[in-house]
Amino acid sequence: MIRDFGITWAHRDQLINGLINTVWLSLWAAALAFVLGCLVAMALMARTPGVAAAARGFVDAMRCVPFLLFAYLVYYGLPSFGIRFTNFGAGLLALTLYNAAYMAELLRAAWAGLPREMIEAGHAFGFTGLSLFRRIVLPPVVLAAIPMIGNQLIQIIKDSAFLTIIAVPELTHEASSIQATYFVPFAAFVSAVVLYWLLCMVVETAVGAVGRLAESRR
Amino acid sequence: MSDTGPNGAATPLSNQPPELVLDVRGISKSFGALQVLSDISLKVARGETVCIVGPSGSGKSTLLRCINWLEAPDAGQVYLAGRQMGVRPGGALVMSDRELARMRTRIGMVFQHFALWPHLTVLQNVMEAPLHVQKRPAAEVRADAEALLDKVGLGDKKHVFPARLSGGQKQRVGIARALAIRPDLLLFDEPTSALDPELVGEVILVMRELARDGMTMVVVTHEMGFARDAATRVVFIDRGRVVETGTPQQFFSAPTTERARQFLQRYATTANGSAHAAGR
Numbered sequence: 001m002i003r004d005f006g007i008t009w010a011h012r013d014q015l016i017n018g019l020i021n022t023v024w025l026s027l028w029a030a031a032l033a034f035v036l037g038c039l040v041a042m043a044l045m046a047r048t049p050g051v052a053a054a055a056r057g058f059v060d061a062m063r064c065v066p067f068l069l070f071a072y073l074v075y076y077g078l079p080s081f082g083i084r085f086t087n088f089g090a091g092l093l094a095l096t097l098y099n100a101a102y103m104a105e106l107l108r109a110a111w112a113g114l115p116r117e118m119i120e121a122g123h124a125f126g127f128t129g130l131s132l133f134r135r136i137v138l139p140p141v142v143l144a145a146i147p148m149i150g151n152q153l154i155q156i157i158k159d160s161a162f163l164t165i166i167a168v169p170e171l172t173h174e175a176s177s178i179q180a181t182y183f184v185p186f187a188a189f190v191s192a193v194v195l196y197w198l199l200c201m202v203v204e205t206a207v208g209a210v211g212r213l214a215e216s217r218r
Numbered sequence: 219m220s221d222t223g224p225n226g227a228a229t230p231l232s233n234q235p236p237e238l239v240l241d242v243r244g245i246s247k248s249f250g251a252l253q254v255l256s257d258i259s260l261k262v263a264r265g266e267t268v269c270i271v272g273p274s275g276s277g278k279s280t281l282l283r284c285i286n287w288l289e290a291p292d293a294g295q296v297y298l299a300g301r302q303m304g305v306r307p308g309g310a311l312v313m314s315d316r317e318l319a320r321m322r323t324r325i326g327m328v329f330q331h332f333a334l335w336p337h338l339t340v341l342q343n344v345m346e347a348p349l350h351v352q353k354r355p356a357a358e359v360r361a362d363a364e365a366l367l368d369k370v371g372l373g374d375k376k377h378v379f380p381a382r383l384s385g386g387q388k389q390r391v392g393i394a395r396a397l398a399i400r401p402d403l404l405l406f407d408e409p410t411s412a413l414d415p416e417l418v419g420e421v422i423l424v425m426r427e428l429a430r431d432g433m434t435m436v437v438v439t440h441e442m443g444f445a446r447d448a449a450t451r452v453v454f455i456d457r458g459r460v461v462e463t464g465t466p467q468q469f470f471s472a473p474t475t476e477r478a479r480q481f482l483q484r485y486a487t488t489a490n491g492s493a494h495a496a497g498r
Contacts, residue, residue: 115331115333117329117330117331117332117333118333118334118335118336120288120329120333121327121329121333121334121335122335123288123319123322124286124288124322124325124327125322125323125327125346125347125351125395125399126319126320126322126323126347126351126352126399127319127347127350127351128315128316128318128319129315129316131350131351135346135350136335139335139337139338140335140336140337143336143337216379216381216382217336217337217379217381218336218381
């Protein structure tokens with residue numbers, strides 16, 4: 001067993017590269033999913049019935065598809081319509097779209113929980129449309145939703161592990177390739193698990209710190 | 219403002235009738251089957267402080283919300299300094315959100331539950347609309363905001379977030395925020411109803427000062443003390459209708475309608491404490 005961990009240690013560069021890819025992929029996916037989630041949340045809260053229904057359809061569809069299947073669909077399915085991505089691109093797109101639905105839903109929930117008068121004050125003082133959303137609605141929504149956004153970030157990190165099946169060179173993929181080459185499954189996978197765990201600890205700590213900072217502004 | 223005295227009456231120097239800031243003409247509003255406002259008319263001249271009183275659920279707040287079109291009335295018109303709210307000049311076309319917003323920036327509103335923006339400091343709350351809606355120069359807006367915060371006695375709290383303030387302080391920020399847009403008209407929606415009794419006085423004090431300075435105000439309130447000696451006119455509303463309107467002296471000492479008499483009586487017995495405290 002010690003020998004197995006020795007072999008894994010010898011290939012630490014590969015694991016670190018995988019970790020870096022996982023971090024990049026997750027951060028990009030989180031940022032893009034947040035932006036897209038904001039737009040979808042706006043649509044969900046829109047008074048135009050068609051818009052709200054379309055957004056609701058998107059959110060429900062995403063939430064009912066297993067992520068693995070969705071990743072397959074983006075990577076293998078879209079090329080039949082002539083839309084082709086790199087592995088990394090397909091992985092990022094799948095992660096983004098899938099998690100945007102969750103982001104939208106959690107932002108909508110936080111939005112619906114805001115005191116009505118506060119948004120009304122925005123209207124009363126002449127804010128409209130995008131500036132109302134950006135300046136009056138979004139900041140308190142985000143402040144209220146920080147713990148949920150943190151959870152979603154962790155979910156994104158874990159979802160990114162699925163992307164090994166479309167050969168995105170992220171952490172799980174690298175661990176898997178080490179174990180397949182040297183047959184050290186326990187050592188390789190436990191190492192990956194520990195790295196995921198550390199990554200999630202960093203996220204939790206950061207979210208906690210931001211949350212405490214936000215406390216005075218709620 | 220220069221041609222009106224502290225009580226909004228035109229001074230003898232001026233032969234012209236006082237300028238109308240607000241002219242509400244026969245507005246009605248229903249929510250479903252519930253008729254909340256029926257054919258309400260109200261004229262407010264520059265410098266006047268009009269207090270709207272009446273039982274809970276009589277439509278007072280809805281009336282305020284119809285004035286700045288947060289609720290569009292079903293019938294009737296609202297004119298702000300001669301310009302019709304919600305409808306384009308000369309036509310029956312409904313205003314766009316943007317046009318409506320531009321008119322709203324001439325009306326400051328103070329809310330029952332303060333409705334401060336929690337993610338902004340006190341100073342940022344006051345500067346937000348002048349900077350980002352009216353797009354006035356930052357230096358001027360800041361100087362204005364600081365002066366207003368001094369005026370409401372919160373100059374030392376400008377970098378604090380609203381969550382750290384007491385109710386009375388929050389409401390004074392709310393008033394400074396409403397004044398910062400340099401409004402033609404201030405609307406107060408039960409500004410002291412959500413306050414602990416001992417905090418009512420500090421807010422009333424600021425409102426009295428504004429009334430004295432000749433700010434044009436429409437105040438929905440249960441503070442009869444304020445209505446009695448700061449209002450130029452009291453409008454009594456019950457079940458969505460204007461039942462009685464008059465000077466505070468007339469209204470409080472010799473109400474002409476039975477309903478107003480009953481209302482005042484109930485007030486004398488149930489709310490004497492707080493009305494008295496604020497009457498100082």
